[in-house]
Amino acid sequence: MSHVILQGSSDEEQTPNMETTIETIKFKLDDDQFAGEALKEIPSRSELRKKGLRAAMPFWLAAIPCIFIPLLHYLLVPVLLAIGFLQGRSFWKGKALYKSGKVTCPRCKKGLEFNDLPFESPLKVLCSSCGYQLRLYELTP
Incomplete structure (x- = not known):
């Protein structure tokens, strides 16, 4: 009778799924102009369960x-x-959240803040002073 020993992956490979990760994301506008940044929270699988x-x-x-x-x-x-x-x-399903962010409206140059928005691309934010709708894209490094 033979026994098979199954080895799992090391703990270092499993930790990304065990913790909620927070990343700093930079945003650009439609014309590739820098708009601002936000904290993106990606929840762990155990937290989602x-x-x-x-x-x-x-x-x-x-x-x-x-x-x-x-x-x-x-x-x-x-x-x-x-x-x-x-x-x-x-x-x-495990959607990420933009926990907090600051962007600048290109029309009126007012700083806009947002909290706890669901992750979507492009992110649409409405300026509270001039009513302009910003489309924010993640700036890839």
């Missing part, structure tokens, strides 16, 4: 007492279980 379970758990727990409601349990239990799954799945 926890947030997903916290979002799904109330729906799953609400489905338990619905089992005892005659006739309505055929509708309520599957709907609550499905809603819980979809809520959890929205967190499991």
Whole structure:
């Protein structure tokens, strides 16, 4: 009888998935002009799982007492279980966040600050003083 020993990867290779990483990102405008910078937070997989379970758990727990409601349990239990799954799945996708950032409006030269915006490219920010919509692209090194 032979035994197979499986070796996992070293701890150094696993740490990027274990911690939330924060990067400083520089932004440019459509005309490649420097606009500002922001902190980008990329959550770890374990943190995403926890947030997903916290979002799904109330729906799953609400489905338990619905089992005892005659006739309505055929509708309520599957709907609550499905809603819980979809809520959890929205967190499991793992979108990054722009935690805080400062950019300058090219029209009125006013400094704009933003917090906790979901990651998307290009990032669209509306100037509060002149109403100009800035399209911010990540500046690649």
